[in-house]
Amino acid sequence: MSERILVKGGRVIDPASGLDGLHDLYLAEGRVVALDVPPDGFTADFEVGARGKIVCPGFIDLCARLREPGHEHKATIAGESRAVAAAGITTLCCPPDTDPVIDTPAVANLIREKAQLTGTLRVLPIGALTRGLQGRDLSEMSALRSAGCLAVGNAHAPLANTLVLRRALEYAASYDLLVVIRPEDPHLADRGCAHEGPVSTRMGLPGIPETAETVAVAQVLALMEHTGARVHFAQISSGRAVRMIAKAQADGIPVSADVAAHQLHLTETDIEGFDALCHVRPPLRGRADREILREALRDGVIAAICSDHQPHEPGAKLDAFPATAPGMASLQTLLPLALQLADEGVLTLSRALAALTSGPAAVLGLELGALRPGAPADICIFDPEECWTVGEDTWLSDGRNTPFWKKTVTGRVTHTFFSGRLAFGH
Amino acid sequence: MSAALPARDLQLDTTGRLKHFLTIEGLRRELLERIMDTAESFSSVTEQTVKKVPLLRGKTVVNLFFETSTRTRTTFELAAKRLSADVLNVNIATSATSKGESLLDTIRNIEAMHVDMFVVRHAESGAAHFIARHVAPHVSVINAGDGRHAHPTQAMLDMFTIRKLKGGFENLTVAIVGDILHSRVARSEIHALNILGAKEVRVIGPRTLLPAAVESLGVVTCHDLDEGLEAVDVVIMLRLQKERMSGAFIPSEHEYFARFGLTGKRLSRARPDAIVMHPGPVNRGVEIDSEVADGHRSVILQQVTHGIAIRMAIMSMAMRPDREGQSGDRLA
Numbered sequence: 121m122s123e124r125i126l127v128k129g130g131r132v133i134d135p136a137s138g139l140d141g142l143h144d145l146y147l148a149e150g151r152v153v154a155l156d157v158p159p160d161g162f163t164a165d166f167e168v169g170a171r172g173k174i175v176c177p178g179f180i181d182l183c184a185r186l187r188e189p190g191h192e193h194k195a196t197i198a199g200e201s202r203a204v205a206a207a208g209i210t211t212l213c214c215p216p217d218t219d220p221v222i223d224t225p226a227v228a229n230l231i232r233e234k235a236q237l238t239g240t241l242r243v244l245p246i247g248a249l250t251r252g253l254q255g256r257d258l259s260e261m262s263a264l265r266s267a268g269c270l271a272v273g274n275a276h277a278p279l280a281n282t283l284v285l286r287r288a289l290e291y292a293a294s295y296d297l298l299v300v301i302r303p304e305d306p307h308l309a310d311r312g313c314a315h316e317g318p319v320s321t322r323m324g325l326p327g328i329p330e331t332a333e334t335v336a337v338a339q340v341l342a343l344m345e346h347t348g349a350r351v352h353f354a355q356i357s358s359g360r361a362v363r364m365i366a367k368a369q370a371d372g373i374p375v376s377a378d379v380a381a382h383q384l385h386l387t388e389t390d391i392e393g394f395d396a397l398c399h400v401r402p403p404l405r406g407r408a409d410r411e412i413l414r415e416a417l418r419d420g421v422i423a424a425i426c427s428d429h430q431p432h433e434p435g436a437k438l439d440a441f442p443a444t445a446p447g448m449a450s451l452q453t454l455l456p457l458a459l460q461l462a463d464e465g466v467l468t469l470s471r472a473l474a475a476l477t478s479g480p481a482a483v484l485g486l487e488l489g490a491l492r493p494g495a496p497a498d499i500c501i502f503d504p505e506e507c508w509t510v511g512e513d514t515w516l517s518d519g520r521n522t523p524f525w526k527k528t529v530t531g532r533v534t535h536t537f538f539s540g541r542l543a544f545g546h
Numbered sequence: 547m548s549a550a551l552p553a554r555d556l557q558l559d560t561t562g563r564l565k566h567f568l569t570i571e572g573l574r575r576e577l578l579e580r581i582m583d584t585a586e587s588f589s590s591v592t593e594q595t596v597k598k599v600p601l602l603r604g605k606t607v608v609n610l611f612f613e614t615s616t617r618t619r620t621t622f623e624l625a626a627k628r629l630s631a632d633v634l635n636v637n638i639a640t641s642a643t644s645k646g647e648s649l650l651d652t653i654r655n656i657e658a659m660h661v662d663m664f665v666v667r668h669a670e671s672g673a674a675h676f677i678a679r680h681v682a683p684h685v686s687v688i689n690a691g692d693g694r695h696a697h698p699t700q701a702m703l704d705m706f707t708i709r710k711l712k713g714g715f716e717n718l719t720v721a722i723v724g725d726i727l728h729s730r731v732a733r734s735e736i737h738a739l740n741i742l743g744a745k746e747v748r749v750i751g752p753r754t755l756l757p758a759a760v761e762s763l764g765v766v767t768c769h770d771l772d773e774g775l776e777a778v779d780v781v782i783m784l785r786l787q788k789e790r791m792s793g794a795f796i797p798s799e800h801e802y803f804a805r806f807g808l809t810g811k812r813l814s815r816a817r818p819d820a821i822v823m824h825p826g827p828v829n830r831g832v833e834i835d836s837e838v839a840d841g842h843r844s845v846i847l848q849q850v851t852h853g854i855a856i857r858m859a860i861m862s863m864a865m866r867p868d869r870e871g872q873s874g875d876r877l878a
Contacts, residue, residue, distance in 0.1 A: 318762035322571070324671040324695030324733055327758060393556070394672035438650050438680075440670035442693065 123165035124148040125540065126158075130170025130501060134177065135474030136481075136490035145175055147497040150540035154493060168535055170501050176473050177489045178210025178498030178536060180480040182300075182378050183354055184429035184451065186212075186243070189230060190219025195431040195518040197231070200451070201238035203516035205544035207427070207451040208476075208500035208533040210241055211488055215300075216248040217275035223248035223259040225267030232268065240536075240543035242498075244484070246271045246300055249288050253277040256284060258291055265295050270484050271352065273300030276401060282339060289340075289349035298484065302354045303336035303361065304328075304402065313442045315403040319388040325442060328403050330358040337361045341368050344375065352483050353377040355428055357402035359412030366421040376483045377421065379413050380428035381457040382448060382523075384466075390523065396437045396444040397523040400428075414466045417475055424480035425472075427454040431519020449519030452510070456529035459504060463530070469504075497540035506532040556678055564864045566678040566687040569696040570737040578741055582706045584859035585852070591628060592854055601862045602631035605662040610652075611690070612638045612668040617826055617850060618690050618700070622665045625857035634661070653677055657685060663865060664688070671695035671730075686864040688857075694730050700825050701734030703856040705742060707849050708780055711821055715742040721774055721816075722765075723750045723806060724784035724833055725795075727757045731825045732784060740764045750774035751806060754795040771806050775815040783808055783824045786833050799832050809835045813843065821845050 127145040132155070134140075139155075146154040146162055153159050184204070187195040204212060214231060216222035222231070228245040235243035247264035249272045251257045261272055272292055279285050292299045309332040314320040316327025337353065341364065344351050356362060356377045368375050382400065387407050390398045398404060416422040430447025437444050458476055462469040481489030488496060508514055510524045536544040557573070559565045564577065591599055607626040609619055619635065626633045638652065647655075653664070663686045666674050671693030678687040691697040705715075712718060720739055726732045726749045739747045740763075747765045749756060756767055768774035775781065786802060796802045808822065822834075822844045830836045838844060 316758045318759040321757040321759055322733070322763060324693055324730055326671075326694070329758070394675045396676075435648060435650075438648065438676075440649065440668060440673035440676050440692070442670045442672070443649075 123540065124162060125497075125537070126164035126167045127170050127175055127499065127501065128167050130173045130175035132175045132491065133470055133473055134491040135470050136177070136478035137492065139491065140470055145491070145499070147499070147537065147540050151497050152491050152493050152495045155491075168501065173501050173503050173534060175499060175501050177477040177491055178500045178538065179208050179454065179476040180484070180486070180489050181209045181212040181429070181451075181454065182424050182426040182480045182483065183215060183380070184209070184212045184427050185217075185431070186214055187431060188218065188234060189227065193433050194436070197234040197243070198238055199518050200431065201235070201240050202544075203451045205240045205536045205538070206516050206533055206546070207454055208502060208536050209451065209454070210498035210500070210536065210538045210543070211244065211486070212241065213244045213246050213271070213484070215275040216246050216273060217253060217277065221248045221253045222246065222269070223251050223253070223264070225263050228264060228267040228269055239541065240538050242538070245269055246273050248272065249274040249292070249299065250279065250284065255279040258288055261292055261297055262295050265297055269297070270486075271298040271300045273302070273354070276302055276304070278306035282343070285339065286343050286347060289343055289347040289351070293347055293349040296350075298350050298352055300352045300354050301336075301340055303333050303340060303356075305332045305335045308332035308335060313399060313403070313446070314391055315388045315405045317388055317406055319391065323391070323394070325391075330360060330405070330409075333358045333361045333402060334364060337364050341373065341375065344373055350374045355380045355383070355402060355426065356413065356422065357383055357405050357409065359409040362412050362416045362421060366416065366419070369421060376423045378424040378426045378480070378483070379417065379422050380450075381425050381454050382428070382450060384410065384414055384417070384425065384461060385457055386523070391441070394441040395523065396439070396441050397448060397521055397525075399441060399444050399446050400448055401446040414461065417461070418467055418471065423475070423483050425454070425458055425475040426480070427451050429517070431517050432521045434520065437521050447521070448523065449517045449521050451517055452515060453522060453524050453529060455502060455533060456531045459531040497537055499535070499537040500533060501535040502531055502533045504531050506530070508532050556675065564860075565866075567698055567860050567864050568674045568678055568687065568689045570698045570701055570734045570741065571696070573741065575741050575743070578702070578705065578738060581702055581856065581859050581863065582709055584863060585706050585855040588855040588858040591858070597628050598630055599628065600630045602626065602629035602865055605631045605865060606660065607631045607633050607663045607665060607861065608656055608661045609633065609635045609665045610638060610656065610667070611636070612666070612673070613691070614639055615667055615690070617853070618667065621850065621853040622690060622857050625854050625861055628854065629858055629862055649673070649676070650680060653680060657682060661685065663861065665690050667691045669693055684866050686866055688860060688864060691730055694728050694733070696734045697730040698734045699853070699857055699860055700731050701738045702860065703849055703853045704735055704782065704823060704825070705738050706852045706856050707823065707845055708821075710852070711845060712779060715739065715744045718744045718779045719746045719748065719777060720744055720780040720782065721748045721750055721778045722782045722784065723771060723774070723808065725755045725786055725790060726751055726760060726784070727755045728787065729784050733763070735782060736763045736765055748774050748778065752796060755790070771808070771812055772815060775812055778816045779820055781808065781813070781816060781820060781822045783822065783834050785825070785827060786829055803832055807831070807833055807835060808838050810837050810841070813838055823849055826850070
């Protein structure tokens with residue numbers, strides 16, 4: 121049984137309701153029960169002093185790979201759960217590219233059960249759009265939906281052709297499943313490993329042109345109108361794709377998008393010196409793209425910032441740049457990178473936190489990411505001023521593949537409550 | 547924001563001395579001149595009856611070729627032997643990594659045999675940087691070609707050839723023709739020519755074979771060979787790989803030769819004293835007419851000869867001084 125908790129004197133920010141002020145928050149039986157005025161007969165089992173700190177809903181991460189099942193040499197659900205909690209994340213979606221892939225209820229259930237065992241996070245598996253992520257035959261989406269998958273997608277794996285895409289969108293729409301698409305035309309991306317532009321040209325790295333993303337977005341948008349599917353574009357990287365999505369939204373097409381936190385800070389020049397830690401997919405793009413991504417977050421065209429957490433074993437990054445595995449471990453840098461946007465004046469603090477809470481909740485149609493009474497007591501408390509250094513003593517993920525290693529960042533989670541239980545306390 | 551050292555810091559020690567030779571990019575003009583001056587002093591060695599100097603005596607040089615090569619590997623081997631080094635050729639295309647050993651393990655294993663220098667060729671861009679970052683401090687790495695990124699010794703021997711025949715770079719217009727997109731030679735040559743102060747570097751080819759934003763490297767682009775050859779002093783032809791047809795880069799060898807093949811007639815648009823270069827191996831009738839490849843303006847075989855002196859220069863300059871204080875670049 122969870123306890124009765126009083127979170128006292130913090131600056132409570134709940135982007136969903138627009139609440140922002142000094143408040144006491146009362147939690148009981150795993151839920152938010154009241155603000156400022158304790159319910160009758162409430163006696164706290166313990167108090168958390170939150171003076172000088174920010175209290176907000178626990179974060180919802182639309183894309184984090186915990187590597188289980190199948191890639192336990194990189195990370196495990198139990199192992200990563202500590203980093204998840206330390207990042208202030210209470211709900212996360214894991215893409216279907218596990219091994220076996222999430223194309224059966226058994227795999228989806230396995231992942232959810234392993235997450236439940238940790239008692240500190242809610243994992244929402246994204247079902248595979250096609251069987252085995254092979255891009256040809258549809259997965260049993262109805263069964264996946266019954267097993268609790270709210271969304272289906274094909275992760276980084278391509279679909280065989282546009283007919284499969286059309287059928288998949290139609291079929292998913294029949295069950296009102298959200299389709300998560302990481303838009304990338306496989307032929308245009310070819311064997312690229314860096315943004316096609318002056319930096320990849322100079323370094324002789326095979327490029328992934330911006331058109332790999334825009335062509336895929338255009339295809340999907342056209343087929344959305346035709347099929348009535350709901351689509352979420354994951355990890356948008358190019359300014360032009362943002363503009364296309366904004367226009368579609370203005371036309372009333374039910375499309376949403378997220379961006380990986382690192383895309384809002386790093387650019388193509390960060391791969392200079394062949395820094396494999398900055399080898400990510402989609403690739404780090406130009407400054408102009410970054411500015412448009414930031415704007416889109418401000419305007420709400422992009423609803424969420426995700427971690428796109430991809431922990432790797434050290435060897436995955438020890439090779440010539442193109443031969444290294446793309447992706448960075450990024451759970452615990454999610455909040456600091458979002459706060460940095462507020463610090464730089466790109467976003468208001470409330471908007472930055474919305475992109476981690478109410479924004480992703482709306483994408484998934486979840487009753488999470490808000491502090492209204494009755495909501496699950498998933499709470500993140502953080503010190504917005506505390507500086508900490510990414511390193512041995514602070515980093516809890518098994519994946520150390522972050523370009524921020526040894527870098528000092530600002531904003532540190534002090535407490536994470538998951539369903540009213542303390543999941544992390546610093 | 548990122549952790550990796552820029553190439554400059556990786557290649558030079560704190561006194562500005564060559565530690566590894568990975569890319570031309572970021573090097574100073576004086577250093578490139580010094581490499582050519584040193585090569586000049588070695589040219590005489592290669593013409594003597596006893597073609598040896600003892601500069602690298604007792605040193606072990608490993609030619610680590612993850613991609614096949616005849617010319618480059620042979621000239622590196624000859625250069626090392628003429629410097630009196632012990633040379634070991636390791637052809638990895640048929641060796642350990644194909645059995646699943648990682649690149650790093652391969653390097654660590656060979657390094658454990660107390661080697662002093664790796665000469666590396668690899669199909670992936672950045673491989674030489676990666677190896678340089680992971681070898682022991684006393685080991686030098688020479689890039690003998692990594693992916694599309696760099697082939698700095700080839701560029702230096704081309705610069706050496708140009709300097710010998712043209713006297714300098716200031717007033718030169720140089721055309722590089724063909725598959726710039728996939729060419730590590732072109733990238734290194736463009737950097738070298740710009741650092742050495744060439745008047746203009748033109749890259750000529752169909753749009754499919756020019757990389758994105760190539761102008762940012764400091765070149766002028768042109769899609770017409772006749773126009774591009776106008777008044778140039780040096781023409782560098784690049785090899786066209788057969789697989790470019792299947793990749794939809796060009797329709798056919800026939801059409802390519804018709805538009806971008808160097809013929810005697812086309813060459814007449816260049817300056818009367820223009821020279822023709824090619825890093826080899828030459829595809830006769832695809833990028834260059836035999837008549838031109840073997841003609842009096844062609845310096846293709848001189849390039850190969852110069853390759854030995856240039857590689858001797860670079861190896862001697864990059865070799866770490868040993869305990870006796872035997873400095874690698876004492877000739878310089």
